[in-house]
Each structure stands twice: as C-alpha cells, then as structure tokens.
Amino acid sequence: MRNGYFKFAYKLLILIAIMFVVDRVGGSIMAYYFEKEPLGDAAAFAHAIENPNEDILVYGSSRAMHTYDPRVLEKHLGLSIFNCGRNASTIIYHAAILPSALNRKGPLPKAIILDVTPKELSWRGGEDGNAILASMILPYVDKNEQFEKMADDLFPKELMKAKVSKLYPYNSMILNIIRNYSKKANDNIAGYVPLFGTKASREPITLNFNAEIDNYAKEKFEFFIKEVTSRHIPLYVIISPAFVNPFPDTKSEIATKEILARYNVPLWDYSIDTTFRKRKYFYDNVHLNEKGAAIFSEFIAKRIKDSMEKDNYGVRQ
Amino acid sequence: MLLSSFYFYMAFLPVYVLILLVTIVIDYYAGIYIAKSHGRKRKLYLIVSLIANIGFLSFFKYYDFLVGSIDELFNVHIPYMRDLWLSSRIIVWNNWVNSHLNLIGTDLPILQNIILPIGLSFHTFQAMSYTIEVYRGNQKPEKKFGIYALYVMFYPQLVAGPIERPQNVIHQFYEKHDFNYDRAVSGLRLILWGMVKKVVIADRLAIYDNAIFSNLSHHSAPTLIMASIFGPIQVYCDFSAYSDIAIGAARVMGFELMTNFRRPLFAKSFQELWQRWHISLTSWFRDYLFFPLGGSRRKGMLRGAFNLIFVFVVSGLWHGANWCFVLWGFTHGILLVVERLIKPFTSKFVRFLGSASTAITTVFIFLMFGFSNAMFVSKDLHEVGGYYKNILTWKSGGLYKGEPPTAIIYCIIVVAILFIAEYTMEYKPQIKLLGHKNVVVRYTGYVMLLTLLLLIGVFNGGQFVYFQF
Structure with missing residues (x-):
C-alpha cells in the first residue's frame, strides 16, 4: 500500500510539473497574440489604457462602442476622438481605465463623453455580471493595479485562479483572438464598431430596466464624475437612443441624476427621443446601426460644439 | 464516511437532512420488520415504507403542481406550499441550523418558495429499492443503522445517483478499502473526463442552448434545429459527467458503483437508447414498476403497450412536476410502442x-x-x-450564432471532441488515450484535457441539471 502511495504521489508530481510548464508556455503564447491583436476589444482596450492621447475620449458599453462615430465627431468638432466603449462593460470597468487618460503624458483630454444606460448603476447584478467583467480584466491584472484591486474586490476567487494559471485569464478567448487577426481593417474605426442593417422589432419594445442599485457601481460612477470634473474637463453624460417604449425614470437614472447634480453635470437623455426612435436607425432594439450612429453622432457633435463654445472651451473652428 | 456524507448534504440546505433522517429511520426499521414478519404484516411494513418515501417525495415535489392543476381545472384555491405553516417553519429551522453550525449552506428568505430537497428523487428511489429487495428476499435486512444510513447517504452518489441497489453497495461498506494505485488512477481518469464533459462540453453548450430554450417559440427553424442537436448532448454530458465524477470519486476510495450511461447517443433503437441512458433509473422502473405491472407480453400486447406508456409517464413525472415532463414521458412511451409494432418491417x-x-x-x-x-x-x-409550430412551418430567420458570435463555433468544436472520444470508446475500444500503455501518449492525454479545461471550460458555477430532480 505504501508503495502505491509513493508511486501515486510521484506520478502526480510529474503531471503537475508538466502541466505547470505547459500552462506557462501556453499562457505566454496567448498573452503575446492577445496583446498584438490588430483589431477587436483587446486592441481598443490596449489603446485606451496605454495610449489614450486623443482630444476627446468616449466611454461606455456596447451602446457607446456602436454609437459614437469618431469620423463624424472629428469632422464637426475638429478634435481627435477615440471611442473606448466596450461590449458588456459598465461604469465599474470605465472607472478603472479612466486614470490612464487622466494621468497621461501631455495635456489632459479636452472633453470626455460618458454614455450610460438606464440601468448603469444596477448592472453588476451578481455572478453573471462579475463573470463578464472578469473575462475582460483578468488578462491585465498582472499589469494594471486598478484592475487587480477591482478583481480582488469583486471576484477574489477568479483573481486567485488567474494568479495560479497563466492560461486561465485567456479562457474562452482563443477564437476571438483568431477572429481579430483575420477580420477586415474597417471593422474598428478608432474604437467605434459600426453595425449594419436592422434586426430590431417592428415596434418599440418594453424593457424592464428597473433593477436595484449596486452600491459598488454607484461608488465607481461618482469616482468617475469626480475625477473628471475636479480636473475641469468638460464631461458629457449621455443616454443614447433605444428603440423601446417610454419608461419611468429607473432607480439607476434617479441615482445617476442625483450624483450628476452634485457635480453640476447635466444628463443628456435621448433614450426615448422621438427624433431618433425610428426602426431604420437601429441594428437591434438597444443599438444604433451605422446610419443611426452617424446621425446621432452629428447631432451630439453639434450640441457639444455649442456647449464648448458657450463655455469657452476652445473648440477649433 | 457517514459524517462526511452528512456534511456534504448539509452544505446545500441543512434542515433537509432531517427529512432524510426520518426516511432512513423508517426504512431501516421497515427492513428489519419485513424480514421478521410473514404474510400480510410483511406487506404492511413494505407499504408503510413506500408511503413514507412516496409521501415525502410527493409533498415536496408535486404538492404545488397538484394544487396549481386543481386551481386551473376546477378553480378551487388550495394554499400553495409557500403559504403553509410548515414552510415558514422549515425556513426558520434552516436558517437557525445554518447560523448555529456555521455551515456553508444557504439561508432561505422568508416567503420565498421552499426549494426541493436536493437529490430527493434519487435517495428516495434508492431507499425504496432497499425495502423492496428485502421484501422480495433478495437482500438481508441491514442490522447496523450506520451502514444502512451510509447506503442512502453515500456522498459521491447522494444528490444525483447512480440510484444504487443494496446488493451492489451494502457489502462494500463492510470490506476493508486499502489504497490501490490502479483503482485510484482509474477513478481520477473518470473524474477528469467527467469534468471535461461538464465544464467544457455541457456548460459550453448551455450558453447557446439557454439563450434558445428560455424562449423557444421566438426562434427561427434553423436555430431550433441547431438547439435540438445541441440540447440532448448538453443534458447527456451534464448528467453523465456527474455520474462519472461520482463513480470515479467512489472508485478512488475503493468502492464500485454501477454504470449509469453507456454512450446513449450511439443507440440504434429507442429500446437501446433507454438501455444506455440513465441505466440506474430505467432499470429501477423496469424492475419495480414495469415487471410488476406485467411487463410487455405477460398480459397481452395491449396491456404491454399500456404498461410501457404508463411507466414512461411516471418516469417523466419523476423528472419534474410539470406537464411538459409528462408529455415527454408519454411521447417516449409511444415511440417505444410504435417501434415494437413496426419492428418486423x-x-x-x-x-x-x-x-x-x-x-x-x-x-x-x-x-x-x-x-x-x-x-x-x-x-x-x-x-x-411554439417550438414544433416554428419547425413545421419553417419559421424564417437566420441561424442564431450566440453571443458573442463565436459561441456557436465553440459548441461545434466541443461536440466534435465528444463525438471523436465516444466514437472511439464505442467502436474502437482498443484505442485508448488516458489508458494507453505508452506513458508519453497517456500524459499527453492528461495535459490536453487539462488545457482544454483551462482554455475553453466554462467556470461560472453552473449547477448540474439533474440536481433539480
């Protein structure tokens, strides 16, 4: 029996050693290809944290990513733009990447656009929300202290797994990495990803956005607003259009307005604005297509220009 | 081992261990008295045991279903389970036990529907097979209470089977189980393959399937067909993975549990399908319900057909208190009858x-x-x-690719992995990866599966589907 134990322990150790090497080598290969992705979320993210040198930076979820077309904004504002929007991201994620823009070398951004959803402060919503967030930030926890702290706060077990295994942070990413190496270059235009056609329902739908507030998200939202306004950077907080029926102010919207009021930042709410609530402008019920995005971007650009001129923020003519 | 089983069970909802204990005590004494008695008394003790087991199962699993059906059919309002005095007591007791014993079990919020005791259908059926076997004289009554309790509560298979028979398991609790290298390695290989089936295949398919199954009637025909292909593979991998892990864990400790799945997706007839799928349950129904009803031929063809359909309807109900499960069981009963009728052709x-x-x-x-x-x-x-209508009328629309769009490609990859592995086990059993004689091939197999787990496993804490039964 004793021999059996020794033999078992010995072979198990060999397997662990081989697995350790495979994990380190495999993790390094994944990290290399992940960081060098020419397109996709990772590429946009790398720009957002390593080199966010544009005049205006846009933050927000997929609704931001598919809405604010830098070409249109640049044309009307005469400023360089980068869209840091990311699929399924929320204010928790954006609060973590904001310091890269605020602590960059050179001048501060000339303006920041933050696109929020009617449930922005309710989003974290348990395991699923954390799983999505974890998949976004785990590859960066070794390099970015903000992300490591966030992971420690929100999903310490996932952080532990990412510390033990070098492959694990790239879980479920291999196909995306391959895809991002093979897609055409026009997929991502300074962070903006256009959507084509429409799959939206014939009529606006009724969505229930009214979930409970998550205090962690609320805290991060206030952090974001405070960090930007304390540096006197013009901040435009916008709820972009959706093809949905009118709905009463959600708990998240009420809390959002309360926080913004404390910092004298208005909320531009176009969620049910009838100018944009037309099926032909939507890819699906909550995302504008390229046609809707171009029209909305132009509208927002003009409004920002007016606002900046009025407040003498120095928009190029 | 018994203490470990208690802890394992109480880690879910501590208070439900009391229900388990009550049925264990009843069945333990029922077994002893059945063996001691003769004639009607013997039968009476068996009936007491069966009523106790079926009673608990019916109350927790079927009470709300029954009340809801009566309400819908006759507009008669009977309080639902959450409104019963007992429910509020269960919640209070559970939370008390949880807070005092500092277990990892779950607190039940007041007024929430009380949850089905975990694995109730499994351990109830296992307990019933004991008293029936004692009644039939195939099993001696167990004198040691601890051994009998362990038979019901043996933790590797407590919450989702296999549903064991006393003849296969009880004698093993008396045997000495020294560490055995080959047995431990074989058990761990089974656990590893079970983990891959659950985390890599079943949970990966679940991401796609759940998006479809949550609103079946809204999807296009191509999407529903794709979900119909992935669906049974997901359920199979989920449940057989638990069985593999249970059998593997027991084997590492020196115990042998019965095989529960034999690659059912390679069945060539419905009869063969049910001989390969959830073997411990189908054989339970065969031995304790189908044969006592007269089987398929003893009382004529028509009665045989009725027996078959009846057993499958009950089997459907075993899976859940829902008319969909009844219809599912009924459909499979009909399919089996039709298969038998047209067999000559x-x-x-x-x-x-x-x-x-x-x-x-x-x-x-x-x-x-x-x-x-x-x-x-x-x-x-x-x-x-809605599902059948959309397929039969070929509801237009593209194939849903999942979110993100690579989801469907992951599904195709994991299904291919499963089919290659199971095809080899079924038709080329001489080809072995984890059991290969060459150490390099063997270790390559281990490393490949572990890497698959890390790279495409889904670690969102998804429960095993069969835990709900």
Missing part, C-alpha cells in the same frame, strides 16, 4: 440498408431524441407548441 429495412444501417438508425434516433428534448427543457406546453 424495420428489420427488413435495416437488412436492406446493410452496413449503412448503423449510421442511418443512429442519426435517426439521435434526431428524434433531440426533437423531443424541447418537452424536457420547456417551462410550459405553450412554449413546446
């Missing part, structure tokens, strides 16, 4: 097809099983109706 057809018949019949049975899966996963009959 299909045999000729199979001979005509020659060597191609294996592939054709396997694919046909798999697809039929897949199309019946909508009844297994739907919440109500309306959704089931």
Whole structure:
C-alpha cells in the first residue's frame, strides 16, 4: 500500500510539473497574440489604457462602442476622438481605465463623453455580471493595479485562479483572438464598431430596466464624475437612443441624476427621443446601426460644439 | 464516511437532512420488520415504507403542481406550499441550523418558495429499492443503522445517483478499502473526463442552448434545429459527467458503483437508447414498476403497450412536476410502442440498408431524441407548441450564432471532441488515450484535457441539471 502511495504521489508530481510548464508556455503564447491583436476589444482596450492621447475620449458599453462615430465627431468638432466603449462593460470597468487618460503624458483630454444606460448603476447584478467583467480584466491584472484591486474586490476567487494559471485569464478567448487577426481593417474605426442593417422589432419594445442599485457601481460612477470634473474637463453624460417604449425614470437614472447634480453635470437623455426612435436607425432594439450612429453622432457633435463654445472651451473652428 | 456524507448534504440546505433522517429511520426499521414478519404484516411494513418515501417525495415535489392543476381545472384555491405553516417553519429551522453550525449552506428568505430537497428523487428511489429487495428476499435486512444510513447517504452518489441497489453497495461498506494505485488512477481518469464533459462540453453548450430554450417559440427553424442537436448532448454530458465524477470519486476510495450511461447517443433503437441512458433509473422502473405491472407480453400486447406508456409517464413525472415532463414521458412511451409494432418491417429495412444501417438508425434516433428534448427543457406546453409550430412551418430567420458570435463555433468544436472520444470508446475500444500503455501518449492525454479545461471550460458555477430532480 505504501508503495502505491509513493508511486501515486510521484506520478502526480510529474503531471503537475508538466502541466505547470505547459500552462506557462501556453499562457505566454496567448498573452503575446492577445496583446498584438490588430483589431477587436483587446486592441481598443490596449489603446485606451496605454495610449489614450486623443482630444476627446468616449466611454461606455456596447451602446457607446456602436454609437459614437469618431469620423463624424472629428469632422464637426475638429478634435481627435477615440471611442473606448466596450461590449458588456459598465461604469465599474470605465472607472478603472479612466486614470490612464487622466494621468497621461501631455495635456489632459479636452472633453470626455460618458454614455450610460438606464440601468448603469444596477448592472453588476451578481455572478453573471462579475463573470463578464472578469473575462475582460483578468488578462491585465498582472499589469494594471486598478484592475487587480477591482478583481480582488469583486471576484477574489477568479483573481486567485488567474494568479495560479497563466492560461486561465485567456479562457474562452482563443477564437476571438483568431477572429481579430483575420477580420477586415474597417471593422474598428478608432474604437467605434459600426453595425449594419436592422434586426430590431417592428415596434418599440418594453424593457424592464428597473433593477436595484449596486452600491459598488454607484461608488465607481461618482469616482468617475469626480475625477473628471475636479480636473475641469468638460464631461458629457449621455443616454443614447433605444428603440423601446417610454419608461419611468429607473432607480439607476434617479441615482445617476442625483450624483450628476452634485457635480453640476447635466444628463443628456435621448433614450426615448422621438427624433431618433425610428426602426431604420437601429441594428437591434438597444443599438444604433451605422446610419443611426452617424446621425446621432452629428447631432451630439453639434450640441457639444455649442456647449464648448458657450463655455469657452476652445473648440477649433 | 457517514459524517462526511452528512456534511456534504448539509452544505446545500441543512434542515433537509432531517427529512432524510426520518426516511432512513423508517426504512431501516421497515427492513428489519419485513424480514421478521410473514404474510400480510410483511406487506404492511413494505407499504408503510413506500408511503413514507412516496409521501415525502410527493409533498415536496408535486404538492404545488397538484394544487396549481386543481386551481386551473376546477378553480378551487388550495394554499400553495409557500403559504403553509410548515414552510415558514422549515425556513426558520434552516436558517437557525445554518447560523448555529456555521455551515456553508444557504439561508432561505422568508416567503420565498421552499426549494426541493436536493437529490430527493434519487435517495428516495434508492431507499425504496432497499425495502423492496428485502421484501422480495433478495437482500438481508441491514442490522447496523450506520451502514444502512451510509447506503442512502453515500456522498459521491447522494444528490444525483447512480440510484444504487443494496446488493451492489451494502457489502462494500463492510470490506476493508486499502489504497490501490490502479483503482485510484482509474477513478481520477473518470473524474477528469467527467469534468471535461461538464465544464467544457455541457456548460459550453448551455450558453447557446439557454439563450434558445428560455424562449423557444421566438426562434427561427434553423436555430431550433441547431438547439435540438445541441440540447440532448448538453443534458447527456451534464448528467453523465456527474455520474462519472461520482463513480470515479467512489472508485478512488475503493468502492464500485454501477454504470449509469453507456454512450446513449450511439443507440440504434429507442429500446437501446433507454438501455444506455440513465441505466440506474430505467432499470429501477423496469424492475419495480414495469415487471410488476406485467411487463410487455405477460398480459397481452395491449396491456404491454399500456404498461410501457404508463411507466414512461411516471418516469417523466419523476423528472419534474410539470406537464411538459409528462408529455415527454408519454411521447417516449409511444415511440417505444410504435417501434415494437413496426419492428418486423424495420428489420427488413435495416437488412436492406446493410452496413449503412448503423449510421442511418443512429442519426435517426439521435434526431428524434433531440426533437423531443424541447418537452424536457420547456417551462410550459405553450412554449413546446411554439417550438414544433416554428419547425413545421419553417419559421424564417437566420441561424442564431450566440453571443458573442463565436459561441456557436465553440459548441461545434466541443461536440466534435465528444463525438471523436465516444466514437472511439464505442467502436474502437482498443484505442485508448488516458489508458494507453505508452506513458508519453497517456500524459499527453492528461495535459490536453487539462488545457482544454483551462482554455475553453466554462467556470461560472453552473449547477448540474439533474440536481433539480
């Protein structure tokens, strides 16, 4: 029996050693290809944290990513733009990447656009929300202290797994990495990803956005607003259009307005604005297509220009 | 081992261990008294045991279903379980036990529907098989209470089977189990393959399937067909993974549990499908319900057909208190009856097809099983109706690729992995990866599976599907 134990322990150790090497080598290969992705979320993210040198930076979820077309904004504002929007991201994620823009070398951004959803402060919503967030930030926890702290706060077990295994942070990413190496270059235009056609329902739908507030998200939202306004950077907080029926102010919207009021930042709410609530402008019920995005971007650009001129923020003519 | 089993069970909802204990005490004494008694008394003790087991099962699993059905049919309002005095007590007791013993179990919020005791259908059926076998004289009554309790509570298979028979397990609790290298390695290989089936295949398919199954009637025909292919594979991998892990864990400790799945997706007939799928349950129904009813031929063809359909309807109900499960069981009963009726013709057809018949019949049975899966996963009959309507009328629309769009590609990859592995086990058993003689091949197999787990496993804490039963 004793021999059996020794033999078992010995072979198990060999397997662990081989697995350790495979994990380190495999993790390094994944990290290399992940960081060098020419397109996709990772590429946009790398720009957002390593080199966010544009005049205006846009933050927000997929609704931001598919809405604010830098070409249109640049044309009307005469400023360089980068869209840091990311699929399924929320204010928790954006609060973590904001310091890269605020602590960059050179001048501060000339303006920041933050696109929020009617449930922005309710989003974290348990395991699923954390799983999505974890998949976004785990590859960066070794390099970015903000992300490591966030992971420690929100999903310490996932952080532990990412510390033990070098492959694990790239879980479920291999196909995306391959895809991002093979897609055409026009997929991502300074962070903006256009959507084509429409799959939206014939009529606006009724969505229930009214979930409970998550205090962690609320805290991060206030952090974001405070960090930007304390540096006197013009901040435009916008709820972009959706093809949905009118709905009463959600708990998240009420809390959002309360926080913004404390910092004298208005909320531009176009969620049910009838100018944009037309099926032909939507890819699906909550995302504008390229046609809707171009029209909305132009509208927002003009409004920002007016606002900046009025407040003498120095928009190029 | 018994203490470990207690802890394992109480880690879910501590208070429910009391229900388990009550049935264990009843069945333990029922077994002893059945063996001691003769004639009617003997039968009476068996009935007491069966009523106690079925009573608990019915109350927790079927009470709300029954009340809801009566309410819907006759507009008679009977309090639901959450409104009963007992429910509020269970919640209070559970939370008290939880806070005082500092277990990892769950607090139940007041007024929430009380949850089904975990694995109730499994350990109830295992307990019933004991008293029935004692009654039939195939099993001696167990004198040691601890041994009998362990038979019901043996933790590797406590919450989701296999549903064991006393003849197979009880004697093993008396045997000495020294560490055995080969046994431990074999058990761990089974656990590893079970983990891959659950985390890499079942949970990966669940991401796609759940998006479809949550609103079946809204999807296009191509999407529903894709979900009908992935659905049964997901359920199979989920449940057989638990069985593999349970059997593997028991084997590491020196115990042998019965095989629960034998690659059912390669069945060439419905009869064979049920001889390969959830073997411990289908054989339970066969031995304790189907044969006592008269089987398929003893009382004539018509009675045989009725018996078959009846057993499958009960089997459907075993899976859940829902009309969809009843319909699912009924459908499979009908399919089996039809298969038996047309067997003389299909045999000729199979001979005509020659060597191609294996592939054709396997694919046909798999697809039929897949199309019946909508009844297994739907919440109500309306959704089931929508599913069949959309397929039969070929509801237009593209194929849903999942979110992100690579989701469907992951699904195709993991299904391919499963089919390659199971095809090899079924038709080329001499080819072994984890059991290969060459150490390099063997370790390559281990490393490949562990890397698969890390790279494409889904670690979102998804529960095993069969835990709900």
